[in-house]
Amino acid sequence: MSQTELESLLYRDVLTVARGLLGWSLISDLGGETTAVTVIETEAYAGPDDPASHAFRGRTKRNGSMFERPGTGYVYRSYGIHWCMNVVVGEKGLPHAVLLRGGEPSAGVATMARRRGREANLADGPGKLCQALGVTGEMDGCDLRRGLLRLEPGPGLGGRTFAETPRIGISRAIDRRWRFILVG
DNA sequence: TACAAGATTGTCT
């Protein structure tokens, strides 16, 4: 995959993008320190067609970023405590997004451990991933194709396969198997 | 204007 392929991937169907982002690197230079993870777990949210999406009932102050152009980051606060980040996909104005649920630390591990206050389980959850990379609400609406927080070609699937499972932590439309996770 | 619920995590039992 190349940066150009990322560009075209972002305009594909949200489920295709959710699968395609597995194995990519998410790199952060926030706070003057470089940290990075390999994306290993994603979830797809299809805005107006998805009762579980924040954008199901239209645009609000919080989810405005989801209506921006693909490649935009949508960062929101969860349960008033944690930050969770999405990659906006699809045509501009269509609130489709892929939630980055988990990653494997690949660079700046010491920095991530310091931010997280522990050595293990640095990014195996949406809130943990953001904390490890230093992502906060200030990054809402940023351009993930360039800048301090960006997606770059990573190790890819590396011969590993991925599983499709029901989504986690939601109460609506839980029957849709729109969660993708690398196994192995 | 008030209140319930939520795409979660860490700690304690």
Next chain:
DNA sequence: GACAATCTTGTAG
């Protein structure tokens, strides 16, 4: 395995 921490949105009065 249960529960608290903590804030924004949506809905009702």
